[in-house]
Amino acid sequence: MRYADLESGQVLRGVVSSVHNFGLLVDVGGITGLVNAAHLTWSHDITHPDQVARTGDALTVMVVDVDLDRERATFSLKALEPDPLAAFARTALGTTMTGEVIRVAPFGVFVRVAEGIAGLVRDHPAETGDLLRVEITAINLAHRRVTLRPLP
Template sequence: MTESTGQGGRTVLETLERGQVCKGVVSSIERFGAFVDIGGFHGLVNTAELTWAHHFDAVSDIVAIGQEVTIVVLDVDVERERAAFSLKALYPDPLEEFARVQLGRVIPGRVERVVRIGAFVRVHENFAGLVPVHELAGRNADQPESVLHIDDEVLVEVAGINLHRRRILLSLRS
């Protein structure tokens, strides 16, 4: 979880605590995350901790080398000279807000993918939900592709949200 730690970096590491908020500078970018330098100590922000956005192509889409960032310390291992940091922990989870506002409501969406088990419909910039195949059965369809197509605009009811698994269950409306 670290690049390298000199004596000054080790001193910084020994002062870090879980939940602590610090400022640092992005020192390097890897495919699995970004290293952030805090006073000579380099800790890792794993890709899963960069942003709440569901999808991005590269770490460099989120941060740049030399960029000053504010992080939350997730974990510290002084013996192994490692620390895990998060950028997204500073911000509320957009799925929780979506659940609070949209659960049970009928909202517009756009069909993103049609698969054997149903159709994925984008209902927010960061996430899509599943309209299961049994929702389509009442529409005289043996195959989801015969009812919905990519880019179709549809109305869906937000039937359920699993915050832990980050899944949204949708019901197709007319």
Template sequence: MAETAGRGGWTVLETLERGQVCKGVVSSIERFGAFVDIGGFHGLVNAAELTWAHHFEAVSDIVEVGQEVTIVVLDVDVERERASFSLKALYPDPLEEFARVQFGRLIPGRVERVVRIGAFVQVHENFAGLVPIHELAERDADQPESVLQIDDEAMVEVAGINLHRRRILLSLRS
């Protein structure tokens, strides 16, 4: 998860605490995340902790080597000389705001994917929800693609939100 750079890095590691906010510099980028240098100690920002965005292609889409960043310390393991950091922890979860404002409402969305179990509809720039096959239409729809196609615009009801699992349940109203 991290590597120290001599005694200076060790000293920094010993002072880190969970929840602490620090400035650092992105020292390297891997497919699984980015390492951030804080005074000679290199801790990991896992890809899942980079942004609240719905998805991104590569870590380099979010940060670049040499970029100064502000991070939150998520975990410190002095014995293993590791620490994990987060960039997104500094910002409010957009799903919580979405839940407060949109739950139970009829909103526009765009179909991202049609799968065997239903259709995923983008309802916010950062996330999509699932319209399960039984919620696709008032008529029985055995094949989701008989009701919706990729890139279709649709009005969907926000029928359920699970903040912990980060899932949105939608219903299609025709």
């Protein structure tokens, strides 16, 4: 296979040739492509690519970009999975749920409200691992944002 044979959207089988902090290098028929960390999974629980695959693992990947001049290919694993935010967007605003704080930022906390879905609660003092009862106040598919309001 040659880089010129690759097309965006093409689905291929390959083998992980190496695992790095920035992603996985996957060999497909003698061509190596990168699955960068952003293209691994929809899950917010993955902190290192070795949680997804190890050297020697067989994977199915989707081609997302090919640079013929530099002979580089970018692959994706998550492009093969349904976007959980698309399904979650059907959730009614005002819905209440309990979620776990998965990240603390200077401007608020991110709460996992469903698999692959985290929303922001602004200016909240919670810590990672805390459970918060929240209300969905906005879902913005275009910007991939879920806004939450803490409940007592």
